[in-house]
Amino acid sequence: MHILLVGAGLSGAVIGRQLAEAGHQITVIESRDHVAGNCHTERDPETGVNVHVYGPHIFHTDDQEVWDYVNRFERFLPYKNRVKTTSQGQVFSLPINLHTINQFFGKTMRPDEALAFITEEQADTSIEDPQTFEEQALRFVGRDLYEAFFKGYTIKQWGMDPSQLPASILKRLPVRFNYDDNYFFHKYQGMPENGYTQMVEAILDHPSITVRLNTHFTRDQAGDYDHVFYAGPLDGWFDYELGRLGYRTLDFERFTYQGDYQGCAVMNYGEESVPYTRITEHKHFSPWEEHEGSVLYREFSRACEPGDIPYYPIRQVDEKALLADYVKLAEKTQGVTFVGRLGTYRYLDMDVTIREAMDTAAAFLEKGTEIPAFVKSPL
Structure with missing residues (x-):
């Protein structure tokens, strides 16, 4: 046919x-x-950096058949997504883990002590069945961590108060009571050696x-x-x-830097007073390459209008x-x-x-x- x-x-x-x-x-x-759609990648002619043109895409899966499939068309090299966030004048590690908790509260707790501290002293246990993003956050991490890391970022990302969003959005974000700062927990994680566009062209x-x-x-x-x-x-x-149908779209403010601008691939900005949600530094998505120059994006989220690229339903x-x-x-x-x-x-x-x-x-x-x-x- x-x-x-x-x-x-x-x-x-x-x-x-x-x-x-x-x-x-x-x-x-x-x-x-x-x-390759929104996972299109291309080499920046000025710096040689492989840029994720529509924002970063990190491959992670537990599906071995899918992992084998993508590796049939492009070699995937190891990559762990380790996100940082700037809030209240400090840089913290995300997802929330034992280091984040100890740093934020100025403590040196062990895993069991941190678990008891969050669940017994911070979490709002009066919320038995969280229905909204805000209730989910208050129930499981408490107001202090919620306001530092989630509230402002979410308002910027979705254009509405977290009390209007479903709890399911936050359920994807783990809280760890050890020092594991790997954002994902899937068995297979990596990046295509020469970018997603070359992979899709091969398919x-x-x-x-x-x-x-x-x-x-x-x-x-x-x-x-x-x-x-x-x-x-x-x-x-x-x-x-x-x-x-309603979508959120992204605007990217591209800039370059000679050297290493932020020392990591993704830096979130949790405070509502900072207009962008995050800065991504694209050479860090290919840690096996070395580049003196750097290409970065500031990301701004807004309502999708006719003619815009739709990102998030x-x-x-x-x-x-x-x-x-x-x-x-x-x-x-x-x-x-x-x-x-x-x-x-x-x-x-x-x-x-x-x-x-x-x-x-x-x-x-x-x-x-x-x-x-x-x-x-x-x-």
């Missing part, structure tokens, strides 16, 4: 490769002038795959193909006829109601399967995106054009 993939990010590339290897003819169209390098960049999709193109896998915005497929009550209406429309639509972060309006890590793309391709090989609009429901 002749299959159209809309979007040359991870979803489109992986589905396209799987189906091409099974004998189908694949066309991938991409509105930008490069592949798409197959004689049965045609890639067309700078090509915008319109629904009338779908009729030229046996099936469409659509990784664009779900509401965009329907020309936003029910309204626009908001998925508040209003958005979920609108999403449910779009899902009903999509499920009545023939010949298209919605995939990826934008197509299913979900925040997805890269490994989950690849896993779902592999599963989607397998479902198509089993069911053909009888495949549903969503292999993984957005609801």
Whole structure:
């Protein structure tokens, strides 16, 4: 069959490769002038640094099949994400760990002492069933740590008070009562040696795959193909006829520095008075390379407007109601399967995106054009 993939990010590339290897003819169209979507990387001509153009992407997974898959196309080298945060005139380690707790409170507690201190003296145990981000933070780390590390950052990132956000957002952030400052806890963690774009180009390098960049999709193109896998915005497929789903977008203030600007890849700024959420120093994402010059981004989060790049789906009550209406429309639509972060309006890590793309391709090989609009429901 002749299959159209809309979007040359991870979803489109992986589905396209799987189906091409099974004998189908694949066309991938991409509105930008490069592949790899928001994980696009490119060499800065001035410094030689491999820059994560749309903000840093760190690969971490417990899925060995996914890990083996990405390493088939690009060698991944070890990388541990060790985040720092500047707050109240000091630099602390994130996620909150024993060093953070001892430094913040001026103590020298052992693990069991710190656990008792946080759970018995700091945590608000009157909150039995946390429903909001703020309640979750107060229940598990207490007001002092919440206000130092989470409150201001969250207001800047999401544009609303943490009391309006669901508790689930904070449940991803661990608190450790040892000195482990590795942000993630997955078995496999690393960075592609030559960047994500080179990896995606390798995935798409197959004689049965045609890639067309700078090509915008319109629904009338779908009729030229046996099936469409659509990784664009779900509401965009329907020309936003029910309204626009809400996203946060990012603005990047790029600057360069001769030497080492901050000594780490990611420095958060937890206070609301600092307008940006963090500064990322991109040469530290490739610690096996050496560069005198440095490329850095200050990140600013704001509401996504038409024409902006959507980053984080908001998925508040209003958005979920609108999403449910779009899902009903999509499920009545023939010949298209919605995939990826934008197509299913979900925040997805890269490994989950690849896993779902592999599963989607397998479902198509089993069911053909009888495949549903969503292999993984957005609801």
